[in-house]
Amino acid sequence: MCSVQDGEDVIPERKKTGKFTEGERRPCMKCGESAAVIIRVNDAFCRGCFLTYCTHKFRSAFGKSKLIRDGEKVLVAFSGGQSSTALLHLIQEGLSERAQKKLRFIPSFVFIDEGAVLNQTQEERSETCQQVAALLQQSGFPWNIISLEKIMQESNSLEKFELSEQFESLHVSEKDQEELKSLWNSVKTLSAKEEMIRTLRSRLLVSIATAGGYSKVLVGDTGTKLSIRLLSDVAQGRGMHLPFETGFADCRHPEMKIVRPVRDFTAKEVAMYNAFHNLQPLVLPALTTKAASNASIERLTETFVTGLQADFPSTVSTIFRTGEKLSVEDMDSEVDRCQFCQAPLDTNVPASSALNATLFSQSLSQKSSTSTIGGASNCDKTDSCCGEGDGSCQTQKDFRLTKEDLADVLCYGCRLVIKDMNSVDDLLPANVLQSAAAAVRRKKMKDEIQDFLLPS
Amino acid sequence: MPVKCGLCEKKAILKRPKTGDALCKDCFFWAFEEEVHKTIIDANLFSPGEVVAIGASGGKDSTVLAYTLKTLNERYDYKLDLILLSVDEGITGYRDDSLETVKRNQQQYELPLKIISYKELYGWTMDDIVKQVGLKNNCTFCGVFRRQALDRGAMLLKVDKIVTGHNADDIAETVIMNILRGDIARLKRCTAITTGADGALPRCKPFKYTYEKEIVMYAYFKKLDYFSTECIYSPNAYRGHARTYIKDLEAIRPSSIIDIIHSGECMAVKKEVKLPVQGTCSRCGYISSQEVCKACVLLEGLNKGLPKLGIGKPHKVKKLEAQGKIFTDTKNPKFVENRDADKGSMANNAAALDF
Numbered sequence A: 001m002c003s004v005q006d007g008e009d010v011i012p013e014r015k016k017t018g019k020f021t022e023g024e025r026r027p028c029m030k031c032g033e034s035a036a037v038i039i040r041v042n043d044a045f046c047r048g049c050f051l052t053y054c055t056h057k058f059r060s061a062f063g064k065s066k067l068i069r070d071g072e073k074v075l076v077a078f079s080g081g082q083s084s085t086a087l088l089h090l091i092q093e094g095l096s097e098r099a100q101k102k103l104r105f106i107p108s109f110v111f112i113d114e115g116a117v118l119n120q121t122q123e124e125r126s127e128t129c130q131q132v133a134a135l136l137q138q139s140g141f142p143w144n145i146i147s148l149e150k151i152m153q154e155s156n157s158l159e160k161f162e163l164s165e166q167f168e169s170l171h172v173s174e175k176d177q178e179e180l181k182s183l184w185n186s187v188k189t190l191s192a193k194e195e196m197i198r199t200l201r202s203r204l205l206v207s208i209a210t211a212g213g214y215s216k217v218l219v220g221d222t223g224t225k226l227s228i229r230l231l232s233d234v235a236q237g238r239g240m241h242l243p244f245e246t247g248f249a250d251c252r253h254p255e256m257k258i259v260r261p262v263r264d265f266t267a268k269e270v271a272m273y274n275a276f277h278n279l280q281p282l283v284l285p286a287l288t289t290k291a292a293s294n295a296s297i298e299r300l301t302e303t304f305v306t307g308l309q310a311d312f313p314s315t316v317s318t319i320f321r322t323g324e325k326l327s328v329e330d331m332d333s334e335v336d337r338c339q340f341c342q343a344p345l346d347t348n349v350p351a352s353s354a355l356n357a358t359l360f361s362q363s364l365s366q367k368s369s370t371s372t373i374g375g376a377s378n379c380d381k382t383d384s385c386c387g388e389g390d391g392s393c394q395t396q397k398d399f400r401l402t403k404e405d406l407a408d409v410l411c412y413g414c415r416l417v418i419k420d421m422n423s424v425d426d427l428l429p430a431n432v433l434q435s436a437a438a439a440v441r442r443k444k445m446k447d448e449i450q451d452f453l454l455p456s
Numbered sequence B: 001m002p003v004k005c006g007l008c009e010k011k012a013i014l015k016r017p018k019t020g021d022a023l024c025k026d027c028f029f030w031a032f033e034e035e036v037h038k039t040i041i042d043a044n045l046f047s048p049g050e051v052v053a054i055g056a057s058g059g060k061d062s063t064v065l066a067y068t069l070k071t072l073n074e075r076y077d078y079k080l081d082l083i084l085l086s087v088d089e090g091i092t093g094y095r096d097d098s099l100e101t102v103k104r105n106q107q108q109y110e111l112p113l114k115i116i117s118y119k120e121l122y123g124w125t126m127d128d129i130v131k132q133v134g135l136k137n138n139c140t141f142c143g144v145f146r147r148q149a150l151d152r153g154a155m156l157l158k159v160d161k162i163v164t165g166h167n168a169d170d171i172a173e174t175v176i177m178n179i180l181r182g183d184i185a186r187l188k189r190c191t192a193i194t195t196g197a198d199g200a201l202p203r204c205k206p207f208k209y210t211y212e213k214e215i216v217m218y219a220y221f222k223k224l225d226y227f228s229t230e231c232i233y234s235p236n237a238y239r240g241h242a243r244t245y246i247k248d249l250e251a252i253r254p255s256s257i258i259d260i261i262h263s264g265e266c267m268a269v270k271k272e273v274k275l276p277v278q279g280t281c282s283r284c285g286y287i288s289s290q291e292v293c294k295a296c297v298l299l300e301g302l303n304k305g306l307p308k309l310g311i312g313k314p315h316k317v318k319k320l321e322a323q324g325k326i327f328t329d330t331k332n333p334k335f336v337e338n339r340d341a342d343k344g345s346m347a348n349n350a351a352a353l354d355f
Helices: A047-065 A082-095 A122-139 A148-152 A174-186 A190-211 A223-235 A239-246 A267-276 A297-311 A315-324 A354-365 A403-408 A412-419 A430-452 B025-042 B060-075 B095-109 B118-122 B126-133 B138-156 B168-180 B184-189 B212-222 B237-252 B256-266 B294-303 B314-322 B333-354
Strands: A037-040 A043-045 A073-077 A106-113 A143-147 A216-218 A257-259 B051-055 B081-088 B113-117 B161-163
Touching (some): A037 A047, A043 A047, A047 A082, A047 A267, A073 A082, A073 A190, A082 A106, A082 A122, A082 A267, A122 A143, A143 A148, A148 A174, A148 A190, A190 A216, A190 A412, A223 A267, A223 A297, A223 A315, A223 B168, A223 B256, A239 A315, A239 B256, A297 A315, A297 B237, A354 B025, A354 B256, A403 A412, A403 A430, B051 B060, B051 B138, B060 B095, B081 B095, B081 B118, B081 B138, B095 B113, B113 B118, B113 B138, B118 B138, B118 B294, B126 B294, B138 B294, B168 B184, B168 B212, B168 B256, B237 B256
Parallel strands (some): A073 A106, A073 A216, A106 A143, A216 A257, B051 B081, B051 B161, B081 B113
Antiparallel strands (some): A037 A043
């Protein structure tokens, strides 16, 4: 059947060739000097005007949001890539004495070494860290390098975050290394791996920032990257969380805000900015480097969006603006949160919903679980008892979270991640498992008293 | 060793695209039908005694929908009066052939059939329109006209509801399309299982959670007769990109389709975002967010030899109207007649729903 919907303008505006023919020298639209860069279709800028435009855009992002107070300590996540490099430079410029409308926060930088999940050797990891350390040292800001393995430690052991002066070697305990490795190896698909590392990274950043007494984390996500993330989040069931994942400030953590000050820049603008300033971003491999375009959902989405963008130059900004119009409903502190990504749970859905339809399909086509038809909760197995047999003791000898238990306290998107894992037993970071177990117990308590709770 | 069906002892012959479970033919039919039944019950799609028009194009979705609804109506005693309703866009070599399939379905399923044509409603067939506007924006005309045509046909038949064969893949694709087009109003309502409850005829999609692949599978094993040719005017390039993206996602993770629908269901629009207010068209009384509905604008463009009218920006239409170049005369008389007649039946319908 024809799938054209009513009133749909079928074809968006295609790339226009513009007023100028190829090879012709264009004037800067601001000052009339000869232009050095075309930002989009007909907007040509000279070098000077382009850089002014960038700094203005960057500063006004802070100005508009009024999120960061004068003299506030902020932690900047630095990956060494294009947008981190530009972010570092923009902050440097913004804090310098000669800057008009000086930025007034106090930044420290942190690099998270993810070599472990990229299958790098100790030497390769050290080398990367050396390069990053050199860059950060040069900037004159305080900094440190933390390895991703730290996430496997129980939360209280990361009580301090100290800034370092120079890089000696990575401090990674063998136990953490082993644990991260087995967690990583149990994730079967690249899509789930990408989600996993994203959540781990963001959890680690938050706990580093908390330990160091910061209340904001700045990250270098560009608009291009966020548009891709928006679409790939939709494809991975995270529609409700889009304002967190792509907004200027991610407010899902009550005490810590993740801020994205370069989100008004496209990837191209960032690259041009770096080129004009002769900055040299590091080229570090990522999970899907050199992978096929259908290797993971995020990779596929990237190919899809950049492909469309080439033909329809408004693609990225349209996706981006769609995201701007979304919000997260009922965000009070009482709301139940996903025990992994910390976003509010999106699994309390009406009977007629995608989630329940899926659970029903699964229950229909598998013999074993026919008792769980309907309802979002599919964990009604009886707790194992001490052996008295009458259930009188109400204890469990060994509280082990099953995948089903865990899924119950996770959001839809994180459920998809653990669905792609061989097992969750003792694999997730200890602090995740602890808080998840607590949430499961609370949920069971709530179920018991459910009949006596009045609707709020 | 042959794989056994996950539910009975028979040999499995298929792997469900939706869940990956191996099933035999009969267990698959059962699961497929039960799921549609559950969707209908959970979302309260129907009430006993209702007259329901099935939008029938002769394609796989509507053919399987007609068959399944008839089966479930008998099995679970929904007490529905089912009618097949087809729109004849007037596309030679495509719609005339698919309508033959609908006519065969009518006999096979013993359901009444009503065909309503663009020619009688608007005075134009799609073939004529394409001659005027070319192959670039013709799908816009067809899409806008079809929606109204289906509603008008349904009103003539005095039905309570229209059901369409939109499946999970279609809805996921629409979610992605609306994001790509920045259409927040449609993004908000495109995952609703029933739409148009306020004023217009309610439309619902019982296949909202049904995978396209399973619909094809069902039709294949039931040996249902359907028409599967692409529209000769179609290949809508932009929607095609979204479609390919969905198919590629499904190949990476089969649950992606339903995951996208979940995303769509859970999105909330900021309160301060202005959404278009649904009103009625000042010329024909059909629901519209503009003063004059899109169908009237497009039709006026066709009749005045300005086929681009309604394709571009709305302010151009206003400008021409202010200059007295359009919307001046008594339009296509046939169209007016039909529309006035329908207005009456719309009122009747509202009264009938009130009891």
